[in-house]
Amino acid sequence: MPLSARGRQVAGELRGATSGVSAGVLGCEVVRHDELCVGCGRCVSACPTGAMRQDDWFDPAQLFSAPAGTGRGALAAALRRIARHEPSGPFRVPDRIRTFRGILFSADLCAGCGACVRACPTGAVEALPVPVGDVEVAPRGLAPAGAGR
Amino acid sequence: MNVPAVATPEARFPQHRVPEISASGVPVSEVIADSADGERSIVAFLCRECAYSAADAAGNARTSLPPTIRTIMVPCTGRVSPLHLLAALAEGADGVYVGGCLEGQCHYREGNFHALDRVAFVRRLLESVGVEPERAAMFTMSAADTPRFVATARGMDATISRLPRLPRS
Ligand code: SF4
Ligand code: SF4
Numbered sequence: 001m002p003l004s005a006r007g008r009q010v011a012g013e014l015r016g017a018t019s020g021v022s023a024g025v026l027g028c029e030v031v032r033h034d035e036l037c038v039g040c041g042r043c044v045s046a047c048p049t050g051a052m053r054q055d056d057w058f059d060p061a062q063l064f065s066a067p068a069g070t071g072r073g074a075l076a077a078a079l080r081r082i083a084r085h086e087p088s089g090p091f092r093v094p095d096r097i098r099t100f101r102g103i104l105f106s107a108d109l110c111a112g113c114g115a116c117v118r119a120c121p122t123g124a125v126e127a128l129p130v131p132v133g134d135v136e137v138a139p140r141g142l143a144p145a146g147a148g149r
Numbered sequence: 150m151n152v153p154a155v156a157t158p159e160a161r162f163p164q165h166r167v168p169e170i171s172a173s174g175v176p177v178s179e180v181i182a183d184s185a186d187g188e189r190s191i192v193a194f195l196c197r198e199c200a201y202s203a204a205d206a207a208g209n210a211r212t213s214l215p216p217t218i219r220t221i222m223v224p225c226t227g228r229v230s231p232l233h234l235l236a237a238l239a240e241g242a243d244g245v246y247v248g249g250c251l252e253g254q255c256h257y258r259e260g261n262f263h264a265l266d267r268v269a270f271v272r273r274l275l276e277s278v279g280v281e282p283e284r285a286a287m288f289t290m291s292a293a294d295t296p297r298f299v300a301t302a303r304g305m306d307a308t309i310s311r312l313p314r315l316p317r318s
Binding site: 060071074075077078079080081082083084085086087088089091092093094095096097100 | 235262263269270
């Protein structure tokens, strides 16, 4: 995925924003790994654009994909022993349950700043560099070459 | 008397068995095991400040309680996590319930409200995998309300005895 639409807009509004900045610093591609997510919500608090949001619903299927040896993995193991069938889909979460909530990511709101990636304690949000051809890159201290895209 | 300089949590709450249940999957089965083979069991997580006192008083008065009930004392129902409830079911209990303080009377302010929502969460989780949600419940009572403790214990026993044994893999 190239720089997101919102990222492009920000880059366009900030003149020279991309000069002296290499690809992947302003603008990274965000990939979520929901099986590692523990629902702590730090990515949500860190996100300046509202692209990461905490849902009111939880999908038990997410529990079943959690790695063994983690708290969620233990919960899934216990549930699996008594389950009569595969989980039947998301359900609404009671108010005081703060961590068992889905995290919604809207790629079109994302500015690619990477704050969520640094905030996540479990590595559930990954930043991939945007392919170099998609961002204007100029060496620090020099005027933008005007090339790029 | 030989008192350690810094009391460990275990020393302060010797009967508090929750960590054994959660941490390494060490069995609630120990709690459940004293039921005869084939008999149902219900694990009750009881708050030290209220429901456990009520249970204690019931015991002292030699009130007859359903033989299925196994009690675990917790310092506050806010300590009971979804994992405790599910681990108890997975390890052999047919039902679990949490006995806490009356709404607004939690000794740690809001523990019982957290427990209520966790029980509600566990019930939805059970429902989503085809297990009867009635297998998890929460009751609130005051420390002095021994009759309510006895009534809820009998009520839970009646609910669970109407359900089939919980199959586990
Ligand atoms: S990269 Fe920035 S804008 Fe995009 S989701 Fe993460 S914190 Fe939000
Ligand atoms: S910071 Fe990481 S673990 Fe926490 S909610 Fe966000 S993705 Fe999940």
